[in-house]
Amino acid sequence: MLQTIALLMENKPGALLRVTGLLSARGYNIESLTVARTVDPQLSRMTIVVDVDPVLRAQVIKQMNKLINVLQATDVTDTPSICRELLLVRVRAQQESRTAILKEAEIFGGRVVDSSTEGFVIEVTGEAEKLDEFVDVMRSYGDIEVVRSGATAMPLGSKKLKLQPPVPTRSELARV
Amino acid sequence: MSTQLMNGATMLLECLVREGVECIFGYPGGVTLPFYDALYDHPIRHVLVRHEENAAFAAEGYARATGKVGVCCATSGPGATNLVTGLVDAMMDSIPIVALTGQVSTKLIGSDAFQEADTFGITRSCTKHNYLVKKLEDLPAVIHEAFYLAASGRPGPVLVDIPKDVFQGKGHYQPVGAIHLPGYKVFTEGHAGQIRRAAHMIWESTKPMVYAGGGIIAANASEELREFVELTDFPAVNTLMGLGALPAEHPNFISMPGMHGSYAANMGMYNTDLLIALGVRFDDRVTGRLAAFAPHAKIIHVDIDPAEIGKIRQPDLPIVGDVKRVLQKLNKLVAELKPELAPLHAAARRQWRNEIQSWKEQYPLAPVYSDTEIKPQHLVAEIDRLSGGRAIVCADVGQHQMWAAQLVRFNEPRLWINSGGLGAMGFGLPSAIGAQFARPDKLVFALVGDGGFQMSIPELATIAAYGLPVKIVVLNNGYLGMVRQWQELFYNNRLSAVTLDCFPEAEKLAGAYGFKGRTVEKPHELRAAMEECVNEPGPYLLNVKVSPYENVYPMVPAGGAINEMVMGPPQPVSA
Numbered sequence: 001m002l003q004t005i006a007l008l009m010e011n012k013p014g015a016l017l018r019v020t021g022l023l024s025a026r027g028y029n030i031e032s033l034t035v036a037r038t039v040d041p042q043l044s045r046m047t048i049v050v051d052v053d054p055v056l057r058a059q060v061i062k063q064m065n066k067l068i069n070v071l072q073a074t075d076v077t078d079t080p081s082i083c084r085e086l087l088l089v090r091v092r093a094q095q096e097s098r099t100a101i102l103k104e105a106e107i108f109g110g111r112v113v114d115s116s117t118e119g120f121v122i123e124v125t126g127e128a129e130k131l132d133e134f135v136d137v138m139r140s141y142g143d144i145e146v147v148r149s150g151a152t153a154m155p156l157g158s159k160k161l162k163l164q165p166p167v168p169t170r171s172e173l174a175r176v
Numbered sequence: 177m178s179t180q181l182m183n184g185a186t187m188l189l190e191c192l193v194r195e196g197v198e199c200i201f202g203y204p205g206g207v208t209l210p211f212y213d214a215l216y217d218h219p220i221r222h223v224l225v226r227h228e229e230n231a232a233f234a235a236e237g238y239a240r241a242t243g244k245v246g247v248c249c250a251t252s253g254p255g256a257t258n259l260v261t262g263l264v265d266a267m268m269d270s271i272p273i274v275a276l277t278g279q280v281s282t283k284l285i286g287s288d289a290f291q292e293a294d295t296f297g298i299t300r301s302c303t304k305h306n307y308l309v310k311k312l313e314d315l316p317a318v319i320h321e322a323f324y325l326a327a328s329g330r331p332g333p334v335l336v337d338i339p340k341d342v343f344q345g346k347g348h349y350q351p352v353g354a355i356h357l358p359g360y361k362v363f364t365e366g367h368a369g370q371i372r373r374a375a376h377m378i379w380e381s382t383k384p385m386v387y388a389g390g391g392i393i394a395a396n397a398s399e400e401l402r403e404f405v406e407l408t409d410f411p412a413v414n415t416l417m418g419l420g421a422l423p424a425e426h427p428n429f430i431s432m433p434g435m436h437g438s439y440a441a442n443m444g445m446y447n448t449d450l451l452i453a454l455g456v457r458f459d460d461r462v463t464g465r466l467a468a469f470a471p472h473a474k475i476i477h478v479d480i481d482p483a484e485i486g487k488i489r490q491p492d493l494p495i496v497g498d499v500k501r502v503l504q505k506l507n508k509l510v511a512e513l514k515p516e517l518a519p520l521h522a523a524a525r526r527q528w529r530n531e532i533q534s535w536k537e538q539y540p541l542a543p544v545y546s547d548t549e550i551k552p553q554h555l556v557a558e559i560d561r562l563s564g565g566r567a568i569v570c571a572d573v574g575q576h577q578m579w580a581a582q583l584v585r586f587n588e589p590r591l592w593i594n595s596g597g598l599g600a601m602g603f604g605l606p607s608a609i610g611a612q613f614a615r616p617d618k619l620v621f622a623l624v625g626d627g628g629f630q631m632s633i634p635e636l637a638t639i640a641a642y643g644l645p646v647k648i649v650v651l652n653n654g655y656l657g658m659v660r661q662w663q664e665l666f667y668n669n670r671l672s673a674v675t676l677d678c679f680p681e682a683e684k685l686a687g688a689y690g691f692k693g694r695t696v697e698k699p700h701e702l703r704a705a706m707e708e709c710v711n712e713p714g715p716y717l718l719n720v721k722v723s724p725y726e727n728v729y730p731m732v733p734a735g736g737a738i739n740e741m742v743m744g745p746p747q748p749v750s751a
């Protein structure tokens with residue numbers, strides 16, 4: 001079963017590699033991964049969707065929390081959270097179906113971001129299932145190309161993040 | 177406040193001095209030239225090994241023997257890749273080492289430059305943390321962080337990769353006051369409520385068993401462990417990594433449990449109703465088939481690493497914390513509750529102790545002797561006799577390691593040095609070099625098999641060059657003994673690629689390096705030869721030809737339950 005993991009981590013070279021390495025070392029395939037820096041440019045937020053054996057899920061989260069660059073890793077699969085994904089779909093459409101496509105896009109809350117004689121590029125955000133449906137609908141109108149961002153999640157639980165305070169260096173301790 | 181302009185190499189040495197480093201095990205190369213130039217007239221001692229893998233093992237030996245951070249150093253590319261086995265070994269056994277590697281200049285990174293390798297990427301998974309320092313101003317903070325990370329929490333290896341131009345760049349050393357690692361969580365104190373619950377569980381038990389491991393040694397908690405065992409009068413086992421945590425001669429000590437553990441230890445682990453797991457990780461070599469491991473027991477698991485809790489076996493009572501701090505608090509509560517609660521199940525626990533005692537007597541771990549050939553256990557017993565529980569024994573990996581773990585007494589922590597988790601052959605000799613540098617006052621044995629020894633022969637030069645009085649004892653059975661044992665027992669004795677039928681003459685080999693060596697094969701010669709070896713002021717290579725077909729028993733076959741030990745070879749049926 002797919003697991004969604006939300007991480008807050010330091011925005012440092014190699015941090016992404018450490019997290020993904022943990023999963024690849026165990027032979028897990030990452031379904032999707034999004035990462036971008038937060039309001040604080042020194043930190044990033046990452047959302048990973050990955051298929052992990054249910055008995056090992058807690059262990060994977062613990063191992064992620066052990067990573068020096070990770071401030072907090074949370075399993076948001078079964079906890080209250082908002083999960084969204086961005087979809088861009090290019091649909092090649094005949095003249096007669098253009099109006100119908102626009103109507104469908106409107107139903108799904110989509111937005112046309114490019115329009116040409118060939119067809120449209122439509123942007124939709126939402127939960128993965130909704131995007132799947134939209135893709136199915138668009139496919140019925142002709143050739144499509146799809147790009148998805150992967151899920152990005154915001155946990156709703158108000159688990160307080162505890163940052164570790166600075167520690168004096170050995171030479172500093174010797175001086176005191 | 178140091179404001180002198182210096183290059184990166186000197187700045188690195190400045191950081192190392194501030195971290196209390198006395199000794200570096202290393203091997204120079206192209207990109208570390210600036211570092212070696214700075215080292216030329218620096219008080220920090222550099223020990224030139226003969227292979228980078230052995231630099232890492234020696235740093236581990238140093239760390240294991242002292243608890244201080246061991247330091248090794250290698251050049252870029254092949255130098256760095258040769259460190260990898262040592263890093264994985266330190267990771268598996270939670271040993272604090274810092275590895276310093278050179279890297280090609282920042283401008284050349286990614287250009288397939290001469291001796292370039294992606295050291296940062298390669299060592300990501302085999303270090304607790306690693307760094308690539310691209311700016312000189314970052315260097316001091318990184319080095320201090322590296323030492324802090326290696327030694328704190330659950331210890332482990334940390335690698336710092338330093339490009340040549342960072343070594344060469346000029347700057348001022350700015351003292352680093354504090355380490356900022358907001359995501360690095362170290363749990364030390366232990367949950368007070370959990371510790372209280374543990375104290376009650378302890379007195380409620382009727383068949384308790386203390387299962388103490390390498391965490392006790394890493395936390396320097398031997399005294400606290402001894403206090404706990406004496407307060408409760410509970411029986412205790414030490415794992416392979418924990419030997420010496422409780423003195424071998426302590427009346428409550430049983431022995432090592434696991435695949436080659438004693439009958440009493442394994443029966444105790446199987447039948448216990450309360451397993452008090454202290455700084456252990458329920459390794460598969462201890463548990464055997466997991467479903468049949470301590471099936472009737474409640475488990476208290478104390479570990480500093482939250483990821484160890486429930487990784488293998490879900491405990492009934494987890495305590496995340498430094499086992500030293502937790503035991504201090506637990507001992508206090510256990511002592512408080514003792515007058516009231518101890519008598520409750522005292523009779524049952526006495527019976528339990530008797531039961532363990534009878535298992536011990538039924539199948540004792542005892543050496544085997546012969547008049548015609550030297551039994552390997554005989555050799556190990558000689559080491560035990562000469563050590564008297566006080567010498568450092570650095571083992572390689574295989575049968576000799578198991579016999580030593582069974583039969584050599586360790587009455588202090590940090591005497592038994594071996595590659596526990598990784599099982600890296602070639603570990604024994606170089607780790608003995610590190611241990612002897614760390615503890616010049618100690619008698620240090622490198623007890624190695626003929627296989628592992630031949631992986632380490634280059635380091636005879638290091639031993640000779642520094643005149644290290646390491647006692648190299650080769651348990652020579654002419655085979656890769658442990659592999660042969662498995663081929664005999666599980667592969668119809670089809671001995672495939674395990675015969676080591678060429679071995680150098682010890683006297684000539686040691687003589688070529690300028691120290692004494694000897695081969696013995698008669699049981700009556702062994703005692704004198706061992707004494708000659710130990711009494712020699714310098715290094716000594718003693719090659720002991722032992723009976724080739726001896727197997728290590730007891731043995732829990734892979735996938736077996738720990739109470740289903742094979743106690744010895746099939747006995748001939750008398751007519």
